[in-house]
Amino acid sequence: SEFMNEKICKYILSTTTIATTPDTDTNDNPFEYAHEQDIQTTKRPLRGPPLLQEIIKTIESTPCVKPQPETLKRASLIRSSNTSLASLLSRRKDVCPIRMHEPALGILNTLANLKHIAKGQYSELHSNFSGFEECLYYVLTYGSHTDVLQFLMRHHELNAALKYFLQQSLESEFFIHNIFLVSLRYGNLPTLMPQLQKLDASLGTWRVTLLQTCHYLETQNLLNSLYQLQLLLQDPVRASMTCVRFYSANCENFQHLHANAMHLRNAQQHLQTQLEQTQWEKVNLESMVRSNRRSSVGSRRSSMGSGANTPTAANFLMQMDARALNGHINTISMQLEVAKFLAQCERELSAADEVNTLRT
Template sequence: KSGLDPGGAWHAWGMACLKAGNLSSAREKFNRCLKPPMDLNQLNHGSRLVQDVIQYLESTVKPILIADDDYFATLRELEATLRTRSLSLEMMCEGKIQHNSYYQECLFYLHSYGTNLAIISFYMRHDCMREALLHLLNKESPSEVFIEGIFIPSYESGKLHMLENLLETIDPGLESWGVYLIAACKYLQRKNYYHILYELQQFMKDHVRAAMTCIRFFTHGAKSYTELGDKQTWLLKIKDHLKVYLQEVSRSSGRKKMAFTFRKKMSATDVSRHISTVDLQMEVTKFLHRCESSGTSQMTGSSLPTLFGNNNMKTDVACKVMLEGKNIEEGFGIAFRVLQDFQLEATEVYSKVAKQLVKQQKYSEIRQLLKCVNESGVAAKNDGDNIILNCLNEFKNIPAE
């Protein structure tokens, strides 16, 4: 009669029925004021009224305690406990949900008035990860719901391995999870969580992307080739990933089509080329690491060039290798392979090296550079002339003492 919204009254009445243990009457009252969300995949837990109902029902249930008498278990027992924890949690969850009227009541309200994220979060709160994953699949929820409701809670609570095991149990080929796994990788990349990203890529058997992450581990933050020398393990891991990928490609070449649709693909030719790049980078790293350790290294720069960068960076690597040895000849062989493998402009590299030698007043080295270029067997007719001309131009820029 007064024109006021009766929703608040129905909600209060429903809560009173809940507290009195009259569950069926509470359903009837809440039906008058609760509405399902317009979009089940929205990234929230539904209306505040629904959340209040769930919160009360969950608080009413006494938690099931796991016996704590295994504090002094032996390491072997602890290992066995960890191995079976995933299964035991699943069984405990199943019993807890199915045989408890209050949990069943929670699910009724969540399915009637909650979002998919609210349902999934409920399952995750009660260690029912399998149910959460199956709900996600059945409802074909978007990847944002997976990230928010399952993935973030899993790695934050140290249950990433449990999640991986369940994903594989539900679909051994992981194809059903492809969209979600790629989204998780992008999320981790945005957050700069590269160690978790690498672990996930290995689980996905996404060897090309795992190799790319290893490249970042190798190059990121290094200020010298002495530091890169200590990170060469990552180069070996890059090679391992690429070799495994090549084996998988060759195994599947007889079949009609590779089934791994969400894993990054690359032609066998490109993979072989990348393996050659890694081999050459290992040689460059060992050589420059040795030069820095022996004190012959003189070049300094703001960025550390590697063969994983663009052509300008590769040119810098070739120059660095020639200039940092005891003499030009010592590093020329490796530098020449860099020029050949990446089809770099040889004249440009030789000219840059010659200019540096003039600045450092290493005139005998210029003669050695000319000798190495001529003996390389692929020098252009005017390479020697260009080197000398660049040296003369550099002389002009040196102020007379």
């Protein structure tokens, strides 16, 4: 309905956000308060009407014309006179230059709001809508969820798009195709993650969406984008797994593997980072247990050492114990040595074959 769309518009364009923390987050869905404010999910068509895009294009291409001083002068003159409108406009002494047509006022707004016009006050629902707000009104009234998200992203309203996605409880595909890939295309991925954390510092609300985004990038073989996302999420274990795929990609022999050794070293470094983090958390946990003997999992997590990825560890990041991490680190070291040795053997064998070929 029109009333509901107006509330949604005010909600997604509001600057207030809810950033949950491990200490204060007692709700799995931090956006449940939106329903308390009578903002509900809206059923929309799968595809918006084709005419909608033409309307949006027309509004966006129309220059925003403010009320002209001559129009306000005429409004004041008509308000203070009993003479007819036609006779006033025909007076020679009140010369009013012919200016651009003002459809927003529409014959001085049918002379019903002359007092407000003279003061520069116009109806909020019609005349005071900027081009953006008017387009958003049409999109929310007639468009699909895809139309709304695409419109907001086209106007660089990332925060509004994210709030709309959560408030409408949309499927992850809407986020992937209309928010994430758009941010990736224009190089705005580093700004996306802070916006996600502003809405939910623990990223718990985004867990399923981000996991499905990673799965989509992997199935589409967009490994560089996947790796970039994993770095932004500070997920070292998954980042190391992607580096292993870089290492073995397009390799036909051990010389190629040895040439890609930097990727395996990066994987090893990511695992080492996770190992150090795990050991540090273990030290803090033991210290905390000795000091207060608390066994609550929630209190442990809230009192562990600081770090950008600490709030997200329990909800999103892939975890391994220290023993498994050490095992993978040692395996990578052996793989590097074996690949180096076999690559040298291949070079020597190739050189010997060339010598035999020359002799024959």
